[in-house]
Amino acid sequence: MSDAFYSHARLYDLMFPGGGPAVDFYRGEVGRHGGSVLELGCGTGQKLIPIAGDGHPCVGVDFSAEMLAEGRRKADERGVAVEWVQGDMRDFDLGRTFDFVFITANSLLHLQEGEDLVSCFRAVRRHLAPGARFVFDVFNPSVGLLAGADGVRRAREALAFRDPVRGEVSVDVAETYDAPAQVTRGTWYLSTDSEPDFVVAPLDIRSIFPQELPLLLELGGLRLVERFGDWSGRPFATDSQLQLCICE
């Protein structure tokens, strides 16, 4: 469940301002690889708009009309051309192939069932041109952290932000971990002093454990070529924060 969370696209961009090493990584990869680009779960285009600004033809697919509208607004404001498509990454048909397909910022983890992930990978495969790359990043689940999700509402101070409309906004999150489903079930609360809990939105996110990841890809007809543990390209290891996966 994530629709309500992503219906606040402007607040999403304020809470997660983007930029940084993930944008640099994807811009660098696309720059080296060249060609046409497809991002699934593109949101407001935090990565796609800079890539399109580098001159690559870009298509972004997302479930959320609100996230796409904000992406379109920002791209228009910057004079950058991106084709925005409302769709579901579990099954889509754009009728053409791409040289570089990516899914970033844990967007893939909104697919909770194994079948949904495999179905997404199959759809990706159908959209890969010969020699194309599929790259995605998901967090590396820490069993200790997952087990610590006790349902208690806590402040996420690092995510607090200033909204030009409302003023200072605090962010609280309560999470539990559903172990058989491998899903962290969260509720996010956004508040100001005068408007407590003006947003209360569920957000569920799956874990993909390191051993199952290549098997899911294989079922989808894809092969894991390389797995990095951070944005600088360090090899994936037990204590890595990320699983940054290069596939073909």
Ligand SMILES: C[S@@+](CC[C@H](N)C(=O)[O-])C[C@H]1O[C@@H](n2cnc3c(N)ncnc32)[C@H](O)[C@@H]1O
């Ligand atoms: C964490 S945001 C990441 C957005 C963007 N990739 C970025 O880096 O800022 C996840 C995005 O995935 C989208 N999403 C979730 N489930 C989806 C699905 N089944 N198909 C397409 N998009 C989906 C959400 O609407 C949201 O915009």
